[in-house]
Amino acid sequence: MDELLKLRNDIDAIDAQIVELFEKRMAVSESVAAYKEKIGKDVLDSDREREKIGKVRELAHSEFNAQGVEALFNQLMTISRMRQYMLISGQSSEYSGFMPVSGMAVKAREGAAAEDVPFLRMPFDKGTKVVYSGVPGAYGHQAMLGYFGPEVDCFNVATFRECMDAIKHGDARYGVLPIENSSTGIITDVYDLMGVYDNYIVGEYVVRVSHALLACPGASMEDIKTVYSHPQGLLQCRSFLSGKNWQQISLNNTAAAAKKVRDEKDKTQAAVASEMAAGFYGLEVLASKINDLNNNSTRFIIIQNRREYLKEANQISICFELPHASGTLYNILSHFIFNGLNMNRIESRPIPGKKWQYRFFVDFDGCLSQRQVRNALTGIASETDNFRILGNYIHVE
Numbered sequence: 499m500d501e502l503l504k505l506r507n508d509i510d511a512i513d514a515q516i517v518e519l520f521e522k523r524m525a526v527s528e529s530v531a532a533y534k535e536k537i538g539k540d541v542l543d544s545d546r547e548r549e550k551i552g553k554v555r556e557l558a559h560s561e562f563n564a565q566g567v568e569a570l571f572n573q574l575m576t577i578s579r580m581r582q583y584m585l586i587s588g589q590s591s592e593y594s595g596f597m598p599v600s601g602m603a604v605k606a607r608e609g610a611a612a613e614d615v616p617f618l619r620m621p622f623d624k625g626t627k628v629v630y631s632g633v634p635g636a637y638g639h640q641a642m643l644g645y646f647g648p649e650v651d652c653f654n655v656a657t658f659r660e661c662m663d664a665i666k667h668g669d670a671r672y673g674v675l676p677i678e679n680s681s682t683g684i685i686t687d688v689y690d691l692m693g694v695y696d697n698y699i700v701g702e703y704v705v706r707v708s709h710a711l712l713a714c715p716g717a718s719m720e721d722i723k724t725v726y727s728h729p730q731g732l733l734q735c736r737s738f739l740s741g742k743n744w745q746q747i748s749l750n751n752t753a754a755a756a757k758k759v760r761d762e763k764d765k766t767q768a769a770v771a772s773e774m775a776a777g778f779y780g781l782e783v784l785a786s787k788i789n790d791l792n793n794n795s796t797r798f799i800i801i802q803n804r805r806e807y808l809k810e811a812n813q814i815s816i817c818f819e820l821p822h823a824s825g826t827l828y829n830i831l832s833h834f835i836f837n838g839l840n841m842n843r844i845e846s847r848p849i850p851g852k853k854w855q856y857r858f859f860v861d862f863d864g865c866l867s868q869r870q871v872r873n874a875l876t877g878i879a880s881e882t883d884n885f886r887i888l889g890n891y892i893h894v895e
């Protein structure tokens with residue numbers, strides 16, 4: 499026991515020296531930050547870090563220790579960079595061109611689950627033009643009405659890209675696009691477009707997908723022979739449809755199915771779509787809530803072409819590219835860890851034209867007005883390629 503005590507005393511004495519040296523090193527690193535800020539030099543100097551690792555490895559007396567020293571100095575230099583970003587990330591109210599704006603308090607709309615609806619929205623009035631992708635009566639329409647209310651001045655476009663273009667060119671102030679479904683995952687096309695357009699996420703809205711069986715007025719369940727819907731609509735109602743012996747036909751979206759049933763006025767046809775589509779197309783609801791899972795939801799984003807964020811915003815979305823080398827993503831994640839930020843999601847998508855290279859999308863908790871967020875973003879921006887802040891908005895749980 500005495501022997502262990504003595505050995506631990508030795509370790510304590512060495513550790514005290516390490517801490518003293520660590521603090522001395524950090525003080526020098528702070529002076530380096532001040533100098534770099536003065537001359538406009540980047541914090542990260544990969545060549546210098548590589549040389550440093552080589553040199554400290556040579557100082558070690560075994561391969562095991564060389565590896566240990568390498569890991570240790572990688573951490574030391576990461577911490578040193580974090581400190582430098584802290585000292586140079588600014589303090590003005592705007593960050594990277596993003597201006598804080600005041601939100602508008604809006605009550606939850608009828609039929610919406612309270613937890614799906616943000617209590618604060620981006621400012622809009624009756625004259626504000628809004629575009630959504632999809633057709634009237636589809637879930638995109640429902641999300642748009644949920645966020646902006648029934649009196650909104652809106653129009654729809656057929657594709658996600660057209661929605662992006664309408665926002666980019668100012669044909670509409672806000673756009674509404676689906677970004678993720680709770681059972682089928684992310685909408686990759688929307689991610690890819692967000693990565694290349696200069697549009698920004700300013701809000702989020704969740705629609706609980708609740709399918710109903712719709713048919714012509716006067717039709718009953720016994721009349722039905724054919725059912726139309728989006729493939730996902732048919733899939734999500736598999737147990738309801740399984741015993742029915744109806745022909746199932748896929749169309750582009752659920753609202754197109756409702757429209758077809760209305761237009762053809764055939765009592766043997768039915769559509770799987772929302773109850774809202776029933777009202778919109780003058781159809782009757784033969785059965786409601788027919789999806790297998792009743793917590794199936796689609797998350798929509800509200801986009802615009804201005805760099806703005808609500809003062810109460812609590813989630814940030816960013817994207818960036820990384821060189822195809824070992825440790826690059828690990829290095830970026832350290833910015834979240836050292837700044838105490840909670841990451842909610844990370845996705846990667848192939849970069850068109852760059853084989854086996856990926857663009858990363860990260861969502862994390864925070865607001866652009868917070869110091870630790872700015873520190874992390876300053877670091878990530880300078881250590882990645884094509885870094886973009888995609889938006890700061892109120893996240894709906």
Ligand SMILES: C=C(O[C@@H]1C=C(C(=O)O)C=C[C@H]1O)C(=O)O
Nearest residue numbers: 527530541542543546547575578
């Ligand atoms: C301290 C510097 O800044 C960064 C941190 C380093 C370190 O802690 O040793 C090395 C290179 C830079 O990435 C520097 O440039 O010397």
